[in-house]
Amino acid sequence: MDKEKFKSEFLAQMHSPEQVKLLFNHLPDVWYFLKDYQGRFVLGNDQFVRQCGASTEDEIIGKTDFDFFPLGRAESYVNDDRYVLKTGQSIIDRVELAPDPGNSINWFITTKVPVYSASGEIIGLAGTARDITRAGLALQPYTEMRVVLEYVRDNYAQPIEIKDLAALVHLSVSQFERRFRKIFQISPLKHIMRVRIRAASLRLTTTNDTIAAIALDCGFYDHSHFTRNFRKNMGTSPKEYRKQYMA
Structure with missing residues (x-):
């Protein structure tokens, strides 16, 4: 797979990259990722890359949750993805228990939103995860x-x-x-x-x-x-x- 071509072609389909960029800009201490309709990673920030056990973003592009996470966790993530992709409904602030990059069990607040093409079709989804123990006052209700x-x-x-x-x-x-x-x-x-x-x-x-x-x-x-x-x-x-x- 030509990963750069795959990445650029997908991003070119998006109505505006700002719909993803705004999501990232307003959330501190965030793990973020973008997937296509088949659940393949298109991009991810450094923290998310480490969460996958990878060293660089290039290592996750074109791969899926099943390449990085145990079956049970991967299936849970994919089931949520399917809901977003099929219904167009976002998942907002779902609480999930998962290991952090240091393999300690922590609580994460997960949000997933559909990503649309210029023609209005759902072509993927964008998501974020926030570690409750690290996000500070922004997550005070959860703490x-x-x-x-x-x-x-x-x-x-x-x-x-x-x-x-x-x-x-x-x-x-x-x-x-x-x-x-x-x-x-x-x-x-x-x-x-x-x-x-x-x-x-x-x-x-x-x-x-x-x-x-x-x-x-x-x-x-x-x-x-x-x-x-x-x-x-x-x-x-x-x-x-x-x-x-x-x-």
Whole structure:
């Protein structure tokens, strides 16, 4: 692949590069990237390049998430991309748990927006990710809930009561649920489930542990409870998910 030609031809299709440039200019401490309709990277800033485990932008051009991230994470990113590309709807400030370049687990705020051609067709998407722990005052609302996010991250394998989470930030249960939903656009219970599913996905693709053992270790009541929620969130059963990864 002539990567420079690929990059220039794609950018030439865009109605105006400013639609991407403005997004980058107003977000400090940001990882940003641009993809074409097939999910191939067209550009990325230095921080995003490092997040991919690469040294230069040239190493990511023309490649996809599957070239750089574990299957579970890559599929999650691609599913979000498909939503944006198919519907034209943006994903704004979604909270995601992922390793940073130093391989520490951190919370990121992700935004993805469609990119249009001069003729008005969606030809790709632009995205940003911000590390909550580094973005400072710009993400103050999120840092207010940091203790809650860390508690869920560290204790997802155990039963988690919403009242206990509310107590961590000195709010009543109703106040906490409203505040959490306002900030993250998701209920606390769905967030807990998302973390458990993410942890289980990693176990399914990196260990030979039985599905029943993974279910219990990741905070699910039993095999049935795990399978039902996994299918609801991932679109496939744990068994099929593992088989796809092995294939």
